[in-house]
Amino acid sequence: MPGARTPGYVSRPEAFVDAVQDAVGRVQRSCPEALGGIDIGIEDVPRGPSSNGGVPLAVAIEAVGSYPARIVIFRRPLEHRSATRRGLRILVHRTLVEQLSAVTGHSVHDIDPHVDLDDDY
Numbered sequence: 001m002p003g004a005r006t007p008g009y010v011s012r013p014e015a016f017v018d019a020v021q022d023a024v025g026r027v028q029r030s031c032p033e034a035l036g037g038i039d040i041g042i043e044d045v046p047r048g049p050s051s052n053g054g055v056p057l058a059v060a061i062e063a064v065g066s067y068p069a070r071i072v073i074f075r076r077p078l079e080h081r082s083a084t085r086r087g088l089r090i091l092v093h094r095t096l097v098e099q100l101s102a103v104t105g106h107s108v109h110d111i112d113p114h115v116d117l118d119d120d121y
Contacts, residue, residue, distance in 0.1 A: 015085055016075045016092070017042065023093040027100065031111045034100045037063065039070045046074050057081070057091075060099040071099045 010018070020042055027034055050056040055077045063069040073095060082088035097115050101108045108115055 012079060013075065016079065016088070019085075019089045019092040020073055020096070022089060023096040026093060027096065027111060030113065031106065034104050034106050034111045037068050038100070038103060039068050040096070041070065041072045043072055043074055045076045058095050058099045060102045062103060069103045071096065071103065073099075 020040070024035065024040060046056050046059065056074060057077050058071060058073045061070045061072070073092065078091055078095065079088060082091050093112075094115060097108050097111050100106065100111050104111075
């Protein structure tokens with residue numbers, strides 16, 4: 001039957017959205033002011049290479065005029081770098097915290113005192 005799904009199955013895009021929502025929730029609990037006035041979005045892939053020629057995991061865009069600051073997290077590059085869904089959740093959280101740090105000027109450890117930038121994922 002077309003479109004039939006296995007009960008309990010979560011697609012890769014759905015798992016990614018869950019990982020981003022979990023990461024936002026963790027930051028909301030530890031440093032809610034870091035999220036103030038910032039839009040967070042998801043795209044499958046970046047539109048081009050980063051300034052260093054690699055593939056970016058995310059991009060942070062500072063506020064301009066009436067446009068709020070934005071963070072765009074790229075699903076496919078993060079999935080590609082993660083061996084497991086748990087690893088994906090760790091990498092998504094770490095990426096969000098780093099991008100928030102870049103946009104807000106808060107240190108990574110102010111945003112999440114428990115973040116470990118040396119974890120394997």
